[in-house]
Amino acid sequence: MSATQKLSELKIGAEARIHGFAPEFREAGRLREMGLLPGTKVQLVRWAPLGDPLEIKIRGYHLSLRKHEADSIEVLVPTA
């Protein structure tokens, strides 16, 4: 079983799979081209020292996004 939540709600070090983008999110196209596609494995690596932005690992590379953007990205988290 798995549940959807926001990418920004993941715990540090936790892994999930991309589910989709919030419908009003305008930058989905760009993130898709960066490889954030439904089903892609993503890991939240860390938050910046001042609490924003955050760093994710996806397809073997590291990408930084702001919380505001990570709020619009839905992920599937496996539930125990």
Added chain:
Amino acid sequence: MATPVPPPPRDPITFALVGNPNCGKTTVFNCLTGMRQKVGNYPGVTVEKKTGQFFSLHGEPMQLTDLPGAYSLTPRSPDEAITRDVLLGRRSDTPRPDRVVCVIDASNLERNLFLVTQVLDLGLPTIVVLNMTDLAREKGLVIDSEALALELGVPVIPCQAHQKIGITELRQAMGRQTLSPPDRKWRLPEGLESAVLRIQACLINEHKVDPSASFASALNLLSESPEKRSSSCPKCNSFLNTADTLLKEEERSSHEAIVGARYDFAQAVCERIIQRSRPEDALDLSDRLDAVFTHPVWGWVAFFSAMGLMFFSIFTLATYPMEWVDQMFGLLSSWVSATLPKGDLTDLLTDGVIAGVGGVLVFLPQILILFFFIGMLEDTGYMARAAFIMDRVMSRVGLHGKSFIPLLSSYACAIPGIMATRTIENPKDRLVTILVAPLMSCSARLPVYALLIAALFPSETVPALAKAGIMMGLYAIGTMGAFGFAALFRKTIMRGESSLFMMELPPYRLPSLRAVIIQMFNRSKLFVRRAGTVILGLSILLWFLTAYPKSGSESASVQLETSYAGRAGKLIEPLIKPLGFDWKIGIGLIGSFAAREVFVSTMSIVYNVEDDQDTVVPLRQNMLKEKWPDGRMVYTPLTCVSLLLFYVIALQCVSTIAVVRRETNSWKWPLFQLGYLTATAYLVSWAVFQSGHALGY
């Protein structure tokens, strides 16, 4: 699909160099072309255009154009638009290249292969450079480059451009007589694929589209929203409708389907050709370094140490070469005036040309050091971390983490700072950064600050602590002003959705000194050329304004008073009197437009020349003797403070205006910038002087 045989390439063969940002593309470019580079601009936009000549192993000349780094050929920044337009042959200033060299980062293969699939769709003969194989090996990735070549259907050259490994092999591949255009290896999902193939066939047969790029054109047609599609062909439209229906059933956009198919291909290729010697989630060196550099405590220690070292070097190390430059121009000037007969021509050469050019070149050591540090920060990968930890601060005022370095650079000089804003993708973020950059106190203000702070104190020597304190205060006022105005612009004229903050954190790597130095010289060349020409012209103009009309008097001070500059100073005196400035300061203000530190030399002319004896009284003492006609002191502490604030805020720099004009490609923004900064400077100085005056200072 049968591949058409390409016509024999023209002479010299032209290559375009494409790749993701951070893939080492520029290093490959430097390895191939060395110092034989031409750096310019694409007309109409602010994107840098770099071309270089080199020779194949058989001695044939070849030409290489370095295109801006791009994550995708669907452009989302002016840089990426250039890359796409050049590759499609849509720019009149740059002919379509004969061949493409696509550089990919071996340590980040999947995402890089996404771009490769787009590049190969263009139908140009392509060579793939598998760069940073050493970095991939460190990450535990063993890549079979021959298998990759088979998968992609194009030559793949493994390379470590930083160590110049693989460059000979690359030159050999580039010099090959024939290089076939690639076949498409990736496929769309079944139903969609056949629909797009039918559109492609229709484009080739009915619309005479060049077959090599016809698939890309068909995809383009599909990507456009149904209302905007340019095709009126009923055949095409029926196939497009089929595709639209399929997508609707899957609840996907065409963009999602196409990007997804490309990534599926990239992922499958990676699985087949990469062997992992370590589990995927094992921590590598970059992860361990990041644990320190983005740490809540050590991250800041590292950050402030790096910035501290940079500024220490700019303001201390640079002073020695700056003195040499200064002395050199001094010697040249005395040699000219000793050799040539006394007269206007000699004056023009010494006071106009030599003093003007010297005034700019004296900053060259600082600029070189600044660019060296920026290059090192970029090349090691630390720059992205600095933006990562600073973004929160910058976003508070509506700026981008990437605005930080341009603003920081502006402490040395606004020109390289403004040039460095090119890395900011969002045009609004970039424009706001450009608009506030001149508020960061540049080093040309330092001599002015030093002189005026000295004039603030009655004693011969200024207490070091007080001087440092005031200096810091001035820097703080400028910086806060920059942040304040950025926030204001973001809420008013630059309103709108704050941009996507999407920044890659590339792996750390050892910098290539060679690459950093080549970049340092290229950027500095632009600084010298851009600033040098403007300042030279203006220095000559200023010299003319102070030397004409001739008063006929032997006294230089009388000459100055009767000159155009003196008249201009007197003309603006009523305007600047409410700020506490007299017409002599007015001359200094006008002169400052060439470069702010000219204030000091102008003031030396204004005051030292009044002393008819040969002994040179220190400028400061003479300034303190200056009186208004009614006997009050001109340089009261209040006037000095007012003048200092004016210098903190005002945009008195023609070179900055010229650079902003180039970077924004319009007169609108530099004039707006000049207007708002001058108005603010005037208001602040006026308010401070008037309220200080009312309080009895």
